[in-house]
Amino acid sequence: xxxxxxxxxxxxxxxxxxxxxxxxxxxxxxxxxxxxxxxxxxxxxxxxxxxxxxxxxxxxxxxxxxxxxxxxxxxxxxxxxxxxxxxxxxxxxxxxxxxxxxxxxxxxxxxxxxxxxxxxxxxxxxxxxxxxxxxxxxxxxxxxxxxxxxxxxxxxxxxxxxxxxxxxxxxxxxxxxxxxxxxxxxxxxxxxxxxxxxxxxxxxxxxxxxxxxxxxxxxxxxxxxxxxxxxxxxxxxxxxxxxxxxxxxxxxxxxxxxxxxxxxxxxxxxxxxxxxxxxxxxxxxxxxxxxxxxxxxxxxxxxxxxxxxxxxxxxxxxxxxxxxxxxxxxxxxxxxxxxxxxxxxxxxxxxxxxxxxxxxxxxxxxxxxxxxxxxxxxxxxxxxxxxxxxxxxxxxxxxxxxxxxxxxxxxxxxxxxxxxxxxxxxxxxxxxxxxxxxxxxxxxxxxxxxxxxxxxxxxxxxxxxxxxxxxxxxxxxxxxxx
Amino acid sequence: xxxxxxxxxxxxxxxxxxxxxxxxxxxxxxxxxxxxxxxxxxxxxxxxxxxxxxxxxxxxxxxxxxxxxxxxxxxxxxxxxxxxxxxxxxxxxxxxxxxxxxxxxxxxxxxx
Numbered sequence: 001x002x003x004x005x006x007x008x009x010x011x012x013x014x015x016x017x018x019x020x021x022x023x024x025x026x027x028x029x030x031x032x033x034x035x036x037x038x039x040x041x042x043x044x045x046x047x048x049x050x051x052x053x054x055x056x057x058x059x060x061x062x063x064x065x066x067x068x069x070x071x072x073x074x075x076x077x078x079x080x081x082x083x084x085x086x087x088x089x090x091x092x093x094x095x096x097x098x099x100x101x102x103x104x105x106x107x108x109x110x111x112x113x114x115x116x117x118x119x120x121x122x123x124x125x126x127x128x129x130x131x132x133x134x135x136x137x138x139x140x141x142x143x144x145x146x147x148x149x150x151x152x153x154x155x156x157x158x159x160x161x162x163x164x165x166x167x168x169x170x171x172x173x174x175x176x177x178x179x180x181x182x183x184x185x186x187x188x189x190x191x192x193x194x195x196x197x198x199x200x201x202x203x204x205x206x207x208x209x210x211x212x213x214x215x216x217x218x219x220x221x222x223x224x225x226x227x228x229x230x231x232x233x234x235x236x237x238x239x240x241x242x243x244x245x246x247x248x249x250x251x252x253x254x255x256x257x258x259x260x261x262x263x264x265x266x267x268x269x270x271x272x273x274x275x276x277x278x279x280x281x282x283x284x285x286x287x288x289x290x291x292x293x294x295x296x297x298x299x300x301x302x303x304x305x306x307x308x309x310x311x312x313x314x315x316x317x318x319x320x321x322x323x324x325x326x327x328x329x330x331x332x333x334x335x336x337x338x339x340x341x342x343x344x345x346x347x348x349x350x351x352x353x354x355x356x357x358x359x360x361x362x363x364x365x366x367x368x369x370x371x372x373x374x375x376x377x378x379x380x381x382x383x384x385x386x387x388x389x390x391x392x393x394x395x396x397x398x399x400x401x402x403x404x405x406x407x408x409x410x411x412x413x414x415x416x417x418x419x420x421x422x423x424x425x426x427x428x429x430x431x432x433x434x435x436x437x438x439x440x441x442x443x444x445x446x447x448x449x450x451x452x453x454x455x456x457x458x459x460x461x462x463x464x465x466x467x468x469x470x471x472x473x474x475x476x477x478x479x480x481x482x
Numbered sequence: 483x484x485x486x487x488x489x490x491x492x493x494x495x496x497x498x499x500x501x502x503x504x505x506x507x508x509x510x511x512x513x514x515x516x517x518x519x520x521x522x523x524x525x526x527x528x529x530x531x532x533x534x535x536x537x538x539x540x541x542x543x544x545x546x547x548x549x550x551x552x553x554x555x556x557x558x559x560x561x562x563x564x565x566x567x568x569x570x571x572x573x574x575x576x577x578x579x580x581x582x583x584x585x586x587x588x589x590x591x592x593x594x
Contacts, residue, residue: 021553021554022555025549025553028546028550029546029550032543032546032547035542035543036539036543038539039535039536039539042531042532042535046529046531046532049524049528050525050529053521053524053525053528054521054525057517057518057521060516060517072516073516074516074519074521074522075591076518076521076522076525076591077587078525081529081587084583084587085532085584087580088532088536088577088581088584091573091576091580092539094573095570095574098569098570098573099543102550102566102567102570105559105562105563106550106563108559109559109560415562416559416562416563416566418562419559419562449557449558450557450559450560451555451556451557451558451559451560456556
């Protein structure tokens with residue numbers, strides 16, 4: 001069983017004063033734990049001393065036996081005293097441990113907003129990118145060696161090859177490597193800062209170059225004709241999504257259906273309709289419009305190319321058929337490719353829809369120009385490559401909140417320790433690539449548990465969009481043919 | 483005379499390592515000179531010291547817990563945090579009570 005620890009990035013709310021207070025209290029609790037540990041040691045020392053003293057009078061019956069003295073010897077039940085000392089030592093030790101866990105929990109909550117970590121990641125990204133520009137072969141070889149070492153560790157640990165270890169061991173370099181490699185593909189100058197404003201969208205430029213051949217191959221394999229048909233039911237039917245957690249739950253459930261997009265209509269007391277469109281990730285079916293080639297098109301730096309992708313057309317057609325009107329508020333919720341589609345539609349200035357909020361899970365969308373008026377809630381997991389394929393960090397702004405998850409061992413099942421990370425449902429003992437919805441949901445859960453004010457604000461924004469009652473859930477299946 | 487009697491008593495006592503001490507005959511002598519009295523005082527002093535240490539520690543911990551309880555923090559983890567603070571406070575109370583009971587016991591027994 002695995003857990004996920006969340007960190008929150010963006011123009012976050014929590015003031016410096018609050019963070020300082022958390023740090024101060026965590027320090028005080030740590031010192032309290034040490035103090036209690038010292039008290040436990042004092043009891044241990046007292047225990048030894050009393051035992052030694054009691055042995056120093058072995059021939060005094062009354063003392064040794066603790067019996068009532070009849071002949072002037074002192075009576076002392078040192079056995080009972082030793083027993084009490086032992087109990088006190090254990091209690092003090094247990095209290096020290098509990099204080100230490102509480103201090104750890106505060107540090108964890110404090111680390112939810114780790115600016116230092118964010119800055120370090122940006123520096124590492126720049127360094128790896130620079131290294132790729134100067135020594136592409138050496139850097140690639142170094143990265144491969146690291147991945148191989150990670151894989152070897154995985155073999156030693158699990159007795160089989162597991163790519164998750166290779167991915168995890170190079171996670172810190174993913175964005176930089178992708179950006180550096182993209183620079184080569186996009187044939188950009190190695191140090192663009194010397195020739196103008198620095199850019200972070202190398203990955204999208206590279207995708208733009210690859211989009212034409214990818215699209216051509218896609219059309220060759222899948223055909224270019226998109227068929228969107230409404231299907232009657234989804235089993236089980238998706239319930240109303242009144243929170244981001246609900247929306248992620250529905251996204252997780254929808255992933256089990258074949259190439260299906262769900263469109264849910266809500267109607268509030270004021271008579272306004274609002275919609276939630278749930279879009280799954282890349283599908284393994286040959287005739288799915290949510291195929292591999294569409295990923296490349298959607299990652300292009302050209303928004304016209306996005307709209308040519310069959311997957312984006314599929315979602316737009318489903319939205320149109322569902323009857324979404326231009327003034328209706330729409331929230332798009334997508335996993336992986338579904339999230340890239342959501343960002344592409346939100347970034348499309350000419351779109352007919354009022355996209356108020358997008359929720360993405362494991363989607364590389366840092367360079368999609370989503371307008372500030374659209375709220376973006378992004379979940380990304382450090383140890384997997386997919387969300388790093390944009391080669392950049394998401395923009396830090398109030399309306400764009402990024403929750404980054406780090407995979408850890410499973411949290412404690414009870415006590416305060418259970419909030420140090422959120423458990424990943426359905427995860428086994430073997431390590432796996434943490435791209436699945438269960439990991440993304442755990443990242444959100446972790447941020448929620450730790451009381452992220454920003455996560456609550458985004459949740460409240462989403463909830464306002466879908467404040468009305470659920471009226472209908474419509475399901476659309478897309479297929480490609482020649 | 484007293485000294486001789488005591489020496490006689492000790493001469494018959496087996497080493498502690500061999501096992502439980504047998505019931506020794508009450509020689510009817512004054513044992514106020516016995517080292518056991520000093521040992522009891524030392525034990526009492528030890529218990530008194532750890533009790534004082536416990537009192538100080540508990541006071542310090544309680545003030546830290548009270549301040550930590552005022553932290554402006556929301557969410558499930560925060561609720562658990564506050565519940566845990568209350569639980570620790572209750573256990574600190576129990577620790578304090580037990581240490582006082584130890585001291586009381588050592589004083590009463592030593593006086594017998």
